[in-house]
Amino acid sequence: MSNPEHVHDDAVDTTGHTTGQFTDPGLPSYHRPRQGDVDPKAADKYERQVAVLFGISILGTVMTIWGYLALDKSEDVAAIRTMNMVLGTGIFLAMIGIGLGAIHWAKTLMRDHEMVEERHELRSSDEAREGAIQNLKDGAKDSGIGVGRRGLLKGSLITALAVAPLSLLFPQIGNMGGDWNISQFRHTMWKKGTRLTRDPDGTPIKASDVTIGSVFHVIPDGLNDLEHGRLEEKAKAVVLLVRIDPRQLNIVPGRENWSFDGIIAYSKICTHVGCPVALYEQQTHHLLCPCHQSTFDVANGAKVIFGPAKRPLPQLPIAVDSDGYIIAQDDFDEPIGPSFWDRLKGSTAAAEGSAA
């Protein structure tokens, strides 16, 4: 295939490059000429078509320039849309016209001959190969590696090679250090006495504001004052606060004083992969995650009733302070969001759970 001795000459090669070993085999018997090759009228037709395509490109360019100069450049949405539409269409026509025209030209009118591109053999000559091996051998001999001399050089070189990657790796491991602080996954901004405030303006919420059927999107008091890491803290601490008719609310055993007269707060971070779960249906008390349709039953401890999430949303224990505002009793008692490393807590319990 890649033998340089065998040169396949093209049938209509005009360069005269032949070795004389082969006669021109001509076009293969199955070669079918195109319309443009045999019919001058068809060729003219193709020529016109290509010219029309190039003409479309020219029109697109003119259209773009006209649009840029003539159209309303105000910041009105309708004006921006018109401008974008005209410029976009114009540039599209300018580019596609040239592209289609060039391909059509090449396909219908350019010469229809078959070409073979020669390639040298990849293998080097035997002398070159032997020479290279000899060079390597000579080099090894000169350096003394492998024959037991100059042990100090050998040892220090190997040591230097072994530790050199650390110069690249060490700063990166150092940068990772902060993220390996796993306690940040276990705790959020919520503390005993932190007021629940409205997202986004941070105003506190009175228990009496939360009427039955209401839903409040909640951030911890003081979040908006954070100088650094505000979004990171927000991403962990967001809470959904709802009030359900106490007759319809089934409180999880052990959490009897975690809610207040039907007012109940859950983490808004899905336990599947951490999307904000916030599609609350007040009649069914279902809370739907928009990413993968995990559905939580808020009236029953936010347990999973549908979808890929594996555990209920963590509940934020709340109380009401002397001014009537809703406060947190404590942080969540478990890590929020998707389970990580078996949630670093009760890994034996998790193992028992999976065994059961």
Next chain:
Amino acid sequence: MKSLARRRYHKSAPVILVLALLAALTTIGAFAAPSRAEAATASTSDIAEGQKLFAANCATCHGLSAQGQDGIAPSLIGVGAAAVDFQVGTGRMPMQVSGPQAEAKAPQFNQDQIDQLAAYVASLGGGPAVPTAAMVDPALGNPAVGMEIFRTNCAMCHGSVGGGGALTQGKFAPNLWKTTNTHIFEAMLVGPQSMPVFNDANLTPEHKRDIIAYLDAQKAGSPGGLKLGTIGPVAEGMWGWLIALGLIIGSTVWIGARSS
């Protein structure tokens, strides 16, 4: 004779006639439509009329004194005029078929009758009132503030620009572009069906108006041209895959094909 007849009826005469009729009708309609401020004041006769309408159209499910029936229809005592104006004004009530949720349709009553019904239900015990025209005027709201509030409280169900979206088990959050400003305000106030309540302590009336201003600003459309339903990256991705990828494959096949 023929040419005479042709001259008597100009070609565009029917069109002009229809346009004139339409103009006349809209003028009459504009004068006849009651302003909401007038309608807000309910008289005892309105309440009596409303009670009749209620008994004839709503009592089957909600009960003769609007006390509701367990598992069939909720009590309407204390839901307020705003709830009635929203539910009946958007055609959701009277409900035509049982289903995942009552869907909007052409309202079955005119605004006078809806106001009478609302007056009757409001007379049963308080509840939020129908907002005034100034409370829902988008020109008075701040769309930028509205966007922030909408994003936090509404966008998860109704989509980032109010295009609507799916909920569980056949329920859905409707798109908000054709909903009147009054109905948007009322829906936040009363929390119809699956929608939670956003009372005035949660979103102040000014904030509600800001949201209306934000939604109103969406009516100007998208600066990018085709909106693709604005239901998010899935729809846009589908266009990218099916249409754009289809074009790429099509042109590849064309480039590779032999000319005839």
